[in-house]
Amino acid sequence: MIYREAGDFKTGYRADGQTFPIRLDRWGYYAALAVAFGIIPFVINNYWANAVLVPFLIYAIAALGLNILTGYAGQVSLGTGGFMAVGAYAVYKLMTSFPEVSILIHILLAGGITAAVGVLFGLPSLRIKGFYLAVATLAAQFFLVWLFNKVPWFYNYSASGQINAPTRTVMDIAVTGPTASAPAKYLVCLVFAFALAWLARNLTRGSLGRKWMAIRDMDIAAEIIGVDPLRAKLSAFAVSSFFIGIAGALLFAVYLGAAEVGEAFGINKSFLVLFMIIIGGLGSIFGSFAGAAFLVVLPVLLKNVFVGGMGWPTDLAAHIELMIVGLLIMVFLIVEPHGLARLWSLAKEKLRLWPFPH
Amino acid sequence: MDQLYFAAEVMVNGLMTGVMYALVALGFVLIFKASGVFNFAQGVMALFAAMTLVGIQQGQIPFAHLINAVFGTHLHNFGWTVPSLLAILLTACVMVLLAFLIEKLVLQHLVGQEPIILFMATIGLAYFLEGFGDVMWGAEIKALDVGLPQGISDTVDELTLNWLGYGFFIDRLDIWATVIAALLVTALVLFAQYTKQGRAMRAVADDHQAALSVGISLRFIWVMVWSIAGFVALVAGIMWGTKSGVQFSLSLIALKALPVLMLGGFTSIPGAIVGGLIIGVGEKLFEFFAGPLIGGATETWFAYVLALIFLVFRPQGLFGERIIERV
């Protein structure tokens, strides 16, 4: 009886079409936002920011981006790491070349540059489909990493090939570099995550999103009803890469502060983000966040429980942590094959009927 | 002239490397063909098989580290060694047991689900096996020696030196790998063509529903296919483990198999072999001739770019089933 829609009447189309049609959901959403913007910045410490929340938000952005491409438009991509690297190197070059321009603009521009690169590598998607498309994006992944490793211009000819984020400020508060405080880093990532999630939600339920989904469900049928596959697929690549580029820029500039392309943006990153959206739920905004939380927060949690709480040797804890993550993935699948997002909506479905299930 | 011979030498070595790639790709193809699962855990299975082999061979106590941590004991070794052949057999049994458990505990509950979900289950499996292998046998590097010879083949070197005036380098391990791969593929083809189980396997690959309706046990077939894939993983693990020791990186050889699969098609055993050979030769020749011009270390991406260019012209892969789309 806690969660129900009885008595929640809609009097206009606008109200009917809103993102959270159920009042309680809406309240929950506002409450979450209020906590995220109003409370957490005041209580957050370095550990929570750098080890948990900042990576969570950044990966959520990347997962949103990939979900647009894979979950909504049905194009499998394993190039996420490479595209994140584009974002990271773009923001690095911009930051060091134009130090007087605001870092926020640089991050957006980095997303734009990544979008252009994404469209370029999206071109083969017009010919290649399904699992085979993964090869095109893998080519992007490996080629981009190789390129950033090889051409010294990208890392400003530094002897080591590493890139370091210098300190940049927003309204005189440092958000990158070593002096950036935990709330500043967290808020920058939160603002981007919130704005991009809002954008993704509204894009996917608009005409563009419907075109993507038509292409995903059956591209030939979509073409017959008048969806231009060229534009639909390439726009999906562009939007997705824009998101991923921003995630890459934030990962480097705000979270890590220093990066080496092969290590920070390798193929593992591509797989990690793909796992996030599959576990979270394909074609779901909430799923992107849930998947990111599962794969970022759970290992940290397990580590703290095993090593901190129970005092196990670190190596044993790390091995068992892997086993538990693997087991949980399999258990979740058996319980609900369509990801955490479906699990969540099923739970809500049950709650609506509770306590009278029939 | 020497340049030409050298190119030929690079090519021959590329072919041999291609066989090694194909060995890994084979495991993927088998499972994909029979159950439509893209088995992400294939690489980790190769690692796990190789670890188990070394562990059995050297008489390591499984879970020694865990036991020691819990009970405060100092166990490491049984103090015996097991002959290679017996150890390989025992490891094969472990892989069959693993296949049985995977079917029983995971796949059985996911019958009829979409490919992406089955794919995801194998992701979970990969995570699990990676941790499990380390807990069971420890994370240090183990030398694997089952008596396969390694190093330059003097016979080939002398023969070509006398014959062409240029000694070719061929690794004896590569020769063995080629022979073993040929035997393995022949055995698999014979098995699939001429045995009852093999025919049942092909029937399942063609159509799950139809196979079920004529009384073929899907579960038995899945256990069988995963066992065979486990065995192929063991062979790949032995080959790569002999080359560079048994360690975590062994699980990354799966990445080498991806472009092979893309090129050869996910459903074709000959495709895996031919794809492996093309990629092996292509990347070696490219590294050799273009590498110095653009700075080397091209091998990681060349295979994918090659597969990409190829796919643009033939989207279903070399031997893949022709894609016919209807609304």
Next chain:
Amino acid sequence: MKLTLALAAAAFMAAGPALADLVVPNMSYRTGPYAANGIPYADGFNDYFSLLNERDGGIGGVRVAVPECETAYNTERGVECYESLRPSNPLVLNPLSTGITYQIIPRASNDGIVIYTPGYGRTSAKNGSVFEWVFNAPANYWDGASVAVKHALEVEGGDLNGKKIALVYHNSAYGREPVRTLEELAEKHGFELVLLPVDAPGQEQKSQWLQIRRDRPDFVIMYAWGVMNQAAIQEAVNIRFPMDRFIGIWWSGSENDVRAAGAGADGYKALTFHGVGRDYPIYDELQQYVYDAGRASGAGDQAGTVLYSRGVYAAMVIAEAIRKGQELSGEAEINAAQLRDGFEALEITAERMEELGLPDFGQPIALSCENHGGDGLARLQQWSAGDGQWSLITDFIEPDAEVLDPLIEEDSAAFAAESNITPRCG
């Protein structure tokens, strides 16, 4: 979920070491791709401090707490470790990963925590006037390259003119470190340098080694890590490259790297900046106080191996720096800033090492405000496959400071400009 996490985090903070200890965390990796190398290093590091605690009751009467944090050689986990260790006020960090080192240099410099990276990390951190908190004594990557070339010179009777040296390297920031140095040295000594990058992880190196077989370089120098080491040594054996002309950096010279190649690896040479084996008096005490008392770290089967010795070496230098810091400040419970002063005044003489039970284990070190990297001497060890042992074959060799110093000056100046650092040290 959030609540449990909060509880776990709280439990974690509570389980941290007591405040009165000297906290020297061990950022180790016992899992992941480089576990095999991380394990012995971490064990050696832990065991040395266990010995000090058990035998002497710590350093200057204060026990040393060595909380361990698993990084799996992953930078993001490194950040997590850094943040989880920071509340316990660590004195010094030693992450054994160049990537993580770069990652935490700006953070730790800002938070005032010493970073000690023997033989790895950022080379130009040798310049203490720019890198206040970072120490990389006794030797760095560029020293290693120079010493390898000096050894080649020695073998060739002092002349490398017209010779060919190939560098097989890990195609990453770490692997590229020696390229610049070797190019300068090639110009100076007139040898030809062939660069052969191998992409990570490096299991497949056939084309590189076919090229070596054709070009027949006089020497091969290798900068590799993890599986690339084993694969390279195996390929060298396969093409019958003369192993005594194959020189690895110290990260390419552990038992793990050569054992898989079997008898063929006999004669392979690697650089090192410390001794190897159990032939030092300290092992009697380690046996008595640590191993026999059941306090050995990990499985306890790594004692005397190359990377274990390196862990002991790192711990020894840190312990000596702590002692110096205590002496300078007159306090037993020093903080990180006092430890930095201790490092900058650090002097480890041959006699001191003998007192510590480690005679001739490492080169004498004398650091200062400007010099955070020591003199960069290194010696060569050679693998004997028959006994399964490394043995030291040269004395400490001095690197070519004439070539290296300007390079370090240049790189640290670039960092200083990039990060707005005004050089200190008077």
